[in-house]
Amino acid sequence: MAEMPRNFLASAEILLSCPQDVMKRLCAHFVEFGTVAVDGACSRIDTAFGSASMEACQGCLKVRAEGRDESSLAYVKLSIAEHLLNFASAENPSIVWQGDGAVGQPLPYFREMRVVRTASVTPHMRRVTLAGNNLERFATGGLHIRLLLPRDGITPAWPVTGADGRPAWPEAEQRPDVRIYTLRRVDVEKGEVDIDFVLHEGEGMPGARFGCNADIGDIVGMTGPGGGSVAPADWYLLAGDETALPAIGRILEELPGDAQAVVRIEVADGAEEQPLASRAGLDVQWLHRNDIAPGKSTLLEDAVRKVRWPEDDRRVFAWAGCEYKSFRAIRSHLRQDRKLTREQHLVVAYWRCGFEGDTARREES
Ligand SMILES: Cc1cc2nc3c(=O)[nH]c(=O)nc-3n(C[C@H](O)[C@H](O)[C@H](O)COP(=O)(O)OP(=O)(O)OC[C@H]3O[C@@H](n4cnc5c(N)ncnc54)[C@H](O)[C@@H]3O)c2cc1C
Secondary structure (H helix, E strand, O other): OOOOOOOEEEEEEEEOOOHHHHHHHHHHHHHHHEEEEEEOOEEEEEEOOEEEEEEEEOOEEEEEEEEOOHHHHHHHHHHHHHHHHHHOOOOOOOOOOEEOOOOOOEOOOEEEEEEEEEEEEEOOEEEEEEEOOOOHHHHOOOOEEEEEEOOOOOOOOOOEEOOOOOEEOOOHHHOOEEEEEEOOEEEOOOOEEEEEEEOOOOOOOHHHHHHHHOOOOOEEEEEEEEOOOOOOOOEEEEEEEHHHHHHHHHHHHHOOOOOEEEEEEEEOOHHHOOOOOOOOEEEEEEEEOOOOOOOOOOHHHHHHHHOOOOOOOOOEEEEEEEEHHHHHHHHHHHHHHOOOOHHHEEEEEEEOOOOOOOHHHOOOO
């Protein structure tokens, strides 16, 4: 008889002055990402990657995390820890998980990757093909990954599993820079992924510099995957600047033949346009910034406002990825003018003019 796959489990008892309040905040946060049930002092959160059950006791929150594999469990522990530490930041509680997923082990959602090919896609976009082992988990469950980019000339040390479920990072200079990118293609059998790097201007920019200089044999780390994609619909709006072009390209390739997609993409100029393949019916407009700097134009939000939406009862879904200011404008248009529900849209800030990396692009709210 085939053995039943076992679930991976861990638990933690976290000392808190107001455990019930923290539990409520965690539940409120996860409503957007899964199913949440609260029953007095107990609650349960079920997400696509695993679940957490919580019990608010006297001065302590008991949490039980569960995942179908090591990575899923690690994601549950990580997301509970990150949000709990944020919601209870004033008392900085200690979290120590017991159970599966040992401290100091490699992160189960980490892979070391090696550059095997590079190619120019357009004058300002370079494709880097990375090879690594056991990439099956990267083919589903989100389009984007975090790239861990070694600093110039320094052999990196990679993060390992921390006692609280978050990655424990190496010290100072061995610590890689982290930037978010999209998996444009995943070939599990060949053990390869493609990443398309926008070669933008700026200071520092470890991501764009790696994209520009990557050479065969170079090593990077990769964690993930994560992030949302589109929900099933009959009619899609896909909008983005060049940083979102890899995601839009991949989404379009996966749409069914009976779907319609209105696609609006802002790029520097005509030389940055790329062929887009899809079985869906497409209405594509390329928007050229020409002399306007990236992040300074309103082309994308203006084009989104002009889109004609279906007037019948087709299911609609809007997806956008772009610079922070356009992200805010597009999101508020979709929510306030188009009255889309949370299930009908996903708008993400992919970068923020004048800010480095990931933190500043996140919404304060
Ligand atoms: C979910 C997600 C998926 C993404 N996928 C991709 C992808 O597939 N390909 C891709 O190229 N990018 C992608 N991005 C965007 C990328 O993460 C950011 O552009 C990131 O800031 C690049 O890091 P960097 O090290 O090059 O520059 P940073 O060190 O982050 O920034 C240095 C300076 O450059 C500016 N800058 C950053 N990005 C740009 C830009 N695109 N144009 C002009 N100025 C910029 C910053 O404002 C800052 O002033 C994605 C972002 C997210 C959130």
